[in-house]
């Protein structure tokens with residue numbers, strides 16, 4: 530496999546992936562992207578100096594760090610790789626330039642929540658992909674709390690003029706952890722109590738992070754409430770390995786009957802770990818060792834062993850689709866190699882991620898010779914198919930680049946993935962590490 534060169538927004542890199550015979554080895558993954566964003570924001574907001582080990586190596590959480598610095602937090606990298614972040618004690622300074630969120634929807638949406646309670650005016654900008662993504666979902670509730678937010682035709686650039694907020698009781702119409710977290714970050718600074726009601730439980734890293742930094746929250750099945758005016762204190766934490774990055778290697782292991790893969794200290798938060806159940810249902814044999822808990826987040830070592838009988842099929846819809854939203858592209862990409870295929874529904878949100886992931890998965894699978902049916906909210910990928918190597922288009926979307934690097938391991942003949950450098954958005958080490966694990 531050739532390696533992508535240094536990631537750059539303007540240079541498109543093509544990587545050649547050759548078929549593999551197996552996946553073997555062990556790894557420790559960089560820190561979870563969702564947790565890294567939240568800890569960076571809350572450490573930048575809190576009083577005191579936080580120490581964060583195993584912070585994500587992805588470009589997105591580094592966009593968040595740069596925004597926090599522009600808002601007055603100080604960020605230093607220690608010789609052991611850990612970050613120390615000195616927070617602003619609840620009061621950001623007025624930045625001198627627009628805050629650049631890069632490719633990161635999490636940065637833009639969650640930071641808008643934190644900024645909504647600050648007496649400053651900030652403009653948030655992003656790259657071409659981020660500037661197409663829907664932002665009304667945060668404008669409506671944050672405006673109802675008293676912030677002034679203007680969008681550009683429903684998108685970024687966004688201007689947030691924050692100030693005194695009042696608590697809000699809000700039912701989110703879309704299952705989105707980013708929106709929930711933005712409202713809790715705003716609610717932390719509001720008068721009274723803010724309650725967010727969800728239709729399905731989305732990832733709860735925002736709630737756990739707020740508690741770790743000292744806030745009190747109350748939860749009741751699908752609702753979470755936060756009282757305003759609670760001070761936050763700094764923390765020392767090690768960020769669990771990213772289960773959404775682990776997903777690519779686990780799906781790669783699932784493709785090979787004699788695969789043997791060990792992933793150390795992976796985040797196993799129950800709102801993120803549905804992938805393990807789906808992979809077990811497909812036939813991958815998974816053991817969890819060394820379970821631990823810190824800051825409310827579970828971690829464990831995942832051992833995955835291939836199944837000589839191959840993979841069954843799966844049906845993913847309803848709440849499961851929302852909980853697996855970031856893993857659906859790679860599951861769809863390996864579906865042709867299962868016996869009964871994979872059917873995905875209720876995943877319309879995939880169309881407004883870093884790319885239209887439903888369209889791009891279908892297009893790339895067809896390029897490899899697969900038959901696939903596309904629906905407005907999902908895909909039907911039949912099983913029992915043989916795929917050939919092809920030219921794959923990442924669409925500048927990290928999860929598409931990595932999903933197809935996995936799918937092409939079982940194709941007949943090599944494939945070229947263009948825009949492979951997009952992987953660096955969440956996982957810069959991906960191609961090097963996949964090469965290390967793949968036996969050829």
Ligand code: S3P
Pocket residue numbers: 562563564635704705706707708710732854855878
């Ligand atoms: C994330 C939530 C999800 C997910 C994204 C990260 C988060 O987005 O797709 O990669 O960290 O809260 P939505 O909130 O838009 O569902």
